[in-house]
Amino acid sequence: MGCAERVAFFRLDWSYQVRVWIPQVAYVYKQEGLVIEKPIITAAEAAAKIKEGDTIMIGGFMASGSPYTVIDAIKETAPKGLTLICTDTATHNFKTNVVNGIGILVANKQFKKIFASHIGLNQETQRQMNSGETEVELVPQGSLAEKIRAGGAGLGGILTPTGVGTEVQEGKQVITVDNKAYLLELPLTADVAFVKAKKGDKAGNLVYAGTARNFNPMMATAAKLVVAEVEELVEIGEIDPNDVHTASIFVDFIVKAEKLDM
């Protein structure tokens, strides 16, 4: 497509004429495409985006699809008193000494509160919860996904049947629709979200691989600042616009993944 092209649109001009189509001259483009590139920063610079006491989101499911490189950097930078929103806290096994994914940060005692759907494989999270060192709010996984999506999509909440008649109902508004009871689940947002993609272009368009997608796409919509750790960084235009999982506009900073194994 050329520069300074003048193109005729047929547009309905509600404001001035009613139910009449009028042709308009519109959109002169100054460049071939979007040339908004996002800053490529180091993992340390990404970790430094977190301020003491922030709420952060980190993608991944049992460490699959977590931003390993950035997680290591957050351990180094070591901001404390954070609130963490995640699917689960990955693995921390006292017997085998296996610690991975988000578990690395839990072990580093950086969280005052954790929202997660599952902490069963992380004995350290359980220990911190039982000792009262860390507050843990357990949220059904589907509700957690919707709460984060709602946060990103400007919804005031969603009604879910999940948790009705269980402990999850406590303190929540129950709303009956068509004679069925639902819980009102409120949105979740964060100061910074760290997501992990298989491929990203320099504008920030992201493509995830396999089940490593999990919570990453919703988290990318629900934070003030979004850092994407990408395994493969490609030029703008190399990703088919039909195959993009997370639109570039959600991504503020890009980190090249260096740690590839959990």
Add this chain to the structure above:
Amino acid sequence: MGCAERVAFFRLDWSYQVRVWIPQVAYVYKQEGLVIEKPIITAAEAAAKIKEGDTIMIGGFMASGSPYTVIDAIKETAPKGLTLICTDTATHNFKTNVVNGIGILVANKQFKKIFASHIGLNQETQRQMNSGETEVELVPQGSLAEKIRAGGAGLGGILTPTGVGTEVQEGKQVITVDNKAYLLELPLTADVAFVKAKKGDKAGNLVYAGTARNFNPMMATAAKLVVAEVEELVEIGEIDPNDVHTASIFVDFIVKAEKLDM
């Protein structure tokens, strides 16, 4: 992957052992992959799935991404007294005699009620609404998308700020969250949904093209019966599992697109 393979999983067996990993033998697969193919039917057979008085959904935005072949067949079969859920009723211009997309069915007077966000380019829909022949419920486009998504995702509704303080608020529950007012928008579902995809495999996995995606993916989740009109029908396995927009399990019948222009 071979047949009758025995594979060892590490699984946490909550029910029987607490916080202990135990290896399990699981999943012997009997075939190379999913061999569930969906019936490929004619547009006439697809149209015959509609019963008098049914609620139907038809994808498309200003006729872009509408299932043209099936729409023509529904006009032929001509079930009446239907409720239609759609983004807009496409075009019906009394001066130019341009009628396209869903407008073809409106002109055929098949609907007793229409849910849509916009009918501004269809003078026949407006005529039927003004004369009282057809009830038209205008829904903000974003709320309509969420209502259909909620219908498909088993949500009891969603809270949106859209429409607060406007006529759209009338008759709806207003719920205040964090001092902000939201409308409770309830889910929409249908008896049959007709969607249009650029590409589909024989299992029913769908890929949409460009903005022709629009409401199709949500509609495919929200009806008892889903018919997918596809331009290009490919073998199972030809679509990358990362690029699928609508999972095969949502699709009940496939129609090969014959009418390609609106």
Add this chain to the structure above:
Amino acid sequence: MEYVANKENIAKRIARMFHNGDVVNLGIGLPTLVGNYVPEGITIILQSENGMMGLGPAPEAGQENYDVVNAGGSPVSVLTGGCFFDSATSFGIIRGGHVDYTVLGVLEVDQMGNLANYKVPGKMVPGMGGAMDLVSGARVVIASTLHFEPSGASRMKRHCTLPLTAAREVNFVVTDLGLFEVVGDRFHLREVFAPYTAEFIKEKTDADIVIDTDCRVVEL
């Protein structure tokens, strides 16, 4: 009559409940065994709540790819025709009733259809993961469990005492003694698995059991 715990029989019977093309989510633990007994000629589609349809076997050793894992976090494969999606979409599929069967393990299940399988206060608080959504959302909920605890107590109860995973959502309970349907706040015994008898089950189970006139004895 002596009771011998038999997980395989539970898995065998549940595997026969499926129809061609059913979408099935198999929970962690005993339910996983069900995949081994799906009859010839029946193809089920396994959903994994962390974002895939068409769950396939684990890759061979050395071929593991941690970008494709099951709900337990272990590497698996995707079968031809399967696909991946994000967790919001995945639980939309579950909550929206698009999963035909969910098979779950049990700590307690009662005759109202209440299920407890995620928490033992003070002992085990792993979090509910996707279990609450699965039990609330799947079209048919099958609770699978050995009939008795090691202590000899029946896992089928009049009233659950543990925190519930979901209230009144269980449709079937399959134990190594029989197949039960939850109807009208009672367990209806539909099938007895040989060599057990309806009388034995009724006597040993701490719940109200209705023995249907068409209750069959089944050899597994």
Add this chain to the structure above:
Amino acid sequence: MEYVANKENIAKRIARMFHNGDVVNLGIGLPTLVGNYVPEGITIILQSENGMMGLGPAPEAGQENYDVVNAGGSPVSVLTGGCFFDSATSFGIIRGGHVDYTVLGVLEVDQMGNLANYKVPGKMVPGMGGAMDLVSGARVVIASTLHFEPSGASRMKRHCTLPLTAAREVNFVVTDLGLFEVVGDRFHLREVFAPYTAEFIKEKTDADIVIDTDCRVVEL
């Protein structure tokens, strides 16, 4: 002082409000003109509510592809780096405040920030399309309008009389006379477009206008 309607000046001034990388949704009608005046060196990303980011110009005649259309249904192109998504995602982007600016046409706009632009009862009931979501959701809402109706009445009001598109959501009103910000239920005049004067605007507008001490005269 004589009033000469000037849509171009409105478009020119609004185009200068954007920053590099801003995501902008331009409504149907006058707002579309804004695209013509984006300054050199500023790249904005145009969102189209029917499911794309990176809206590009219409293809050449004969190259139209009705799989890629704008919110008016006309064929457009996608710029390199753009992408497509479904309508739920699109309105998630809008409602979630990820669209920086939405520029909309006006039937009436009042000093409370109320906007009416979708319905004239008994005359024009086209449906709100995506307008209500855009006005409720975008980070900054700019109402763009000729200052006067053909009758000479001002489109800026004390109170809208037509059905509202959204209540108290308008941040800026840009007319061919000036740039106004809605603050504390008043129109604050931030800029006067030459050759008009603040006094002329105040006299001719049927609304409460505060003339800021730092109100500037701008040559467009």
